[in-house]
Amino acid sequence: MTSELTMHRLDGTLRASPTVRLGDDVEPGWRDALTAWARSHGLEITDRDATLAITTRPDHANGAAWVHSPYAGIEHLAPALPGDVLLTRTTGTMPERIAEYVLAWVLADRWQTARYLADSATATWDPSDPPVPPDRNGAVVIGTGAMGSAIARALRVVGHRVTGLSRSGRPDDAFDAVLPLARALDPADSERPGHDEARLDAPGTDVVVLALPHTPQTAGVITPELLQTFDGVHLINIGRGSALRTDTLLHALDTGRVRHATLDVTEQEPLDPASLLWRRPDVTITPHISGLTLPSDVVAALEEALTQIRAGVRPTSAAARERGY
Structure with a gap:
């Protein structure tokens, strides 16, 4: 039919x-x-x-x-x-609003807004260690659908080179490059003969954004091994909380692979008041409001x-x- x-x-x-x-x-x-x-x-x-x-x-x-x-x-x-x-x-219009959310938190991190808000509250004038452009301009967006593409376009406007990771690795003009997610999940795969595509520039990555839907295939797909490839990134999750297990994130924060996590979605929603995530200064929680x-x-x-x-x-x-x- x-x-x-x-x-x-x-x-x-x-x-x-x-x-x-x-x-x-x-x-x-x-x-x-x-x-x-x-x-x-x-x-x-x-x-x-x-x-x-x-x-x-x-x-x-x-x-x-x-x-x-x-x-x-x-x-x-x-x-x-x-x-x-x-x-x-x-x-x-959800993709555009989500992209704005991601861009807001990326720039807030770059411009140290939390520090200056605290200084303002205590009448502290401290021009030492001013914000400077990041020495790494790479961003990785995992999930290249409508949400991921809008995020990539927004990040490129402020100077990021954006790599997308998707199941197919199909090229998308919104990104500088798109790679199959399987290659990032199994970095050794890129070393095998026959793989001449561009590689994920993990050392040059400063921002990682998760823009994945909830499916059986995406549950827990952000593994400790994947996060281990990065070093000191700002991780933002606007997709689904099921993609990133809480214990996986906590380990990445404890080991410095993730320096800060901004989470609009979590494994459990609403997030339990007893969750360790609430008590970490290196985690920012918003209540699933990025794409209303x-x-x-x-x-x-x-x-x-x-x-x-x-x-x-x-x-x-x-x-x-x-x-x-």
Whole structure:
């Protein structure tokens, strides 16, 4: 069955049963905007099974031919939905906001803002050891999707040479270079005959950003061995906490492989108040706020997807369910 035929059948189903269900997990403040969007297309809001379900909960997607996640993550939906259900997701302006978050913390680190805030609070005038440009300008972004690409573009603006690590190693113009993640996970692999690609410049790296989704393949993928290749980097995680185990990070901090960690995501969320991460001066925690989704993002994603479905085109927001994102 071709994608075009599948989309035409879905369009027919939407026209025959123009119903939409908003899951209980949809933010209360979004419901008016989503209801208005649905009604503008002749779609009826229902609290029962519907043709289109807007939710992250599989139990609210029963019977739906099209499920739309109001967020970028689909880890709860992808394995639970029948194979013939179209699953789309919301990206929207999230990549740009996440890139801004990363850039803010990279520059805060470079300009020693924590030190000057402390000096200001104590009326201390101390011009010694002023901020200077880093002697290493390399940045590594692990995950080269929409989030990773936006981060790479932002870091290049302030002078970083950015290497991306991905499963495929496919080139991307947002990066100076892209390498297969497997080569970084197994550095000895690059020494074998037949590997003439560029190598990861770990000694020249000052910033490492994790921009990975949650999939079975990415859980714990940031290993002690991978972090061991770096020396004194600023590590920022805006992807999913499952990619980096807490004990792995603590070991990297204790050994100096990571000099500071800025974490917008953690293995456990909310992070337990008893976690050692809260008590380390070399760790900054933010409460998963780097890429907040806006209601306008969800409406725009739905509008684009519906337009493409009615044109017989598979939506660009359709999830690659076999990959988990």
